[in-house]
Amino acid sequence: MDTVATEQAIVSVFEQIVAVLARKADAAIDDATLFRLTDTLFAAFARAGEDGLTVEQMKAACAAFPDDVIENRLGVLRRLGAIQPAFDKPYQREHRASFTSYVSMLFVQRMLARGGQSELHQLLTMEKTRLEGGQSTAEEARDVVVGITTALRLLVAELVALTIGGTVEALRERAPLLWNAKSLIDQASAVHEILLEFWPELSRLCGELRSAIAAYEDASTNASARLIAAAGTSRALNLLPPEMWRRFARRATVEELAAVLADQVFDAPSPWHDVADLAEAVVGRPQPTSGRSTPPRSRVPDGDERPPQEWSDAEAERLAGIAEEVLSGEDSVAVEQLLSGMDWVTARRVLADLVAASNNERLSYRLTWSGPVQVRPDSVPSWLTPGVFERARRHA
Numbered sequence: 001m002d003t004v005a006t007e008q009a010i011v012s013v014f015e016q017i018v019a020v021l022a023r024k025a026d027a028a029i030d031d032a033t034l035f036r037l038t039d040t041l042f043a044a045f046a047r048a049g050e051d052g053l054t055v056e057q058m059k060a061a062c063a064a065f066p067d068d069v070i071e072n073r074l075g076v077l078r079r080l081g082a083i084q085p086a087f088d089k090p091y092q093r094e095h096r097a098s099f100t101s102y103v104s105m106l107f108v109q110r111m112l113a114r115g116g117q118s119e120l121h122q123l124l125t126m127e128k129t130r131l132e133g134g135q136s137t138a139e140e141a142r143d144v145v146v147g148i149t150t151a152l153r154l155l156v157a158e159l160v161a162l163t164i165g166g167t168v169e170a171l172r173e174r175a176p177l178l179w180n181a182k183s184l185i186d187q188a189s190a191v192h193e194i195l196l197e198f199w200p201e202l203s204r205l206c207g208e209l210r211s212a213i214a215a216y217e218d219a220s221t222n223a224s225a226r227l228i229a230a231a232g233t234s235r236a237l238n239l240l241p242p243e244m245w246r247r248f249a250r251r252a253t254v255e256e257l258a259a260v261l262a263d264q265v266f267d268a269p270s271p272w273h274d275v276a277d278l279a280e281a282v283v284g285r286p287q288p289t290s291g292r293s294t295p296p297r298s299r300v301p302d303g304d305e306r307p308p309q310e311w312s313d314a315e316a317e318r319l320a321g322i323a324e325e326v327l328s329g330e331d332s333v334a335v336e337q338l339l340s341g342m343d344w345v346t347a348r349r350v351l352a353d354l355v356a357a358s359n360n361e362r363l364s365y366r367l368t369w370s371g372p373v374q375v376r377p378d379s380v381p382s383w384l385t386p387g388v389f390e391r392a393r394r395h396a
Helices: 002-018 032-051 055-061 067-080 099-114 117-131 138-164 168-173 181-198 200-231 242-251 254-261 275-283 308-327 335-339 344-359
Strands: 083-085 095-097 332-334 365-369 387-391
Touching: 032 055, 032 067, 032 095, 032 099, 055 067, 067 083, 095 099, 117 138, 117 181, 138 168, 138 181, 138 200, 168 200, 181 200, 308 332, 308 344, 308 387, 332 335, 335 344, 335 387, 344 365
Parallel strands: none
Antiparallel strands: 083 095, 332 387, 365 387
């Protein structure tokens, strides 16, 4: 279901982008696969260089897609000029791809990732450069102020609708509209000042632009406040909704996932534990029957009860025995060497004891980690960070 929803969201952006150019309501593609096919095809043309590609070579480059889809897509691209004969001569077999069509694809991909806000940034930068010095005509200046005002009003309307009437999830989807809001406001204000300085007859339109800028500032502030409130006051990642984590895991690249886990060390459940069993164990855990707190204990130890100092000594002795057994007379041992050959249940107990020995101030042992997390699907443990357990001199 999530995959279908993602595909529909991508197609929805396609439809919005081509709406102003479409001749019919069903003129835009309704399957994201067609977009990926076109991207694959243009990459093949780039590798071919000036020699171009024949129809057979185009089909071979897109062999991962169904034949009927390839035939249909090639026909559409040829009719619209995205694919053209390499030379104007009869019986031409080689074709070349249109640079303009590929650049439009890059534009669509950027729109998918950033929601159009970066385009508005670039538009404001170009208009500011063009208007500086008052070299443009009054008609050109009027078109600029009307265009920017309209864009900001539409942006404000969308943000207000999402903030007031939309779900938090829908607002997160459109979060790129909030990126660099302060910079966008500053750029629009700079264009407003130039327009008012060189074309005072546009003061009424400039007033509308000023109102649109203020409205965007309020709308972006309110939208950001709602997202921050939904994320929790501590900004801890584990307070984010599970849907956001699932969507990130599905959409992220291997590099993005690796960056998240690069500095994390955790004790994962055994890989042979079934998800249903884990869920049942969580649901069936004992529930507290009362909210009453435990009564305070006396500072005087009861009868045969050992004082905390003796507890600490006994635990330190136990950990020291385990540490010496692991070191076997050596000064250090690699964690990978130590855990190899163990089943995961035993390995994580040993690892927990080594961490405890390293953190015990009474003992002279140290566990250090280095390097990135290694993923080893066929080994135990399957996730491993290079580390060394060694003797260490404690400072008095």
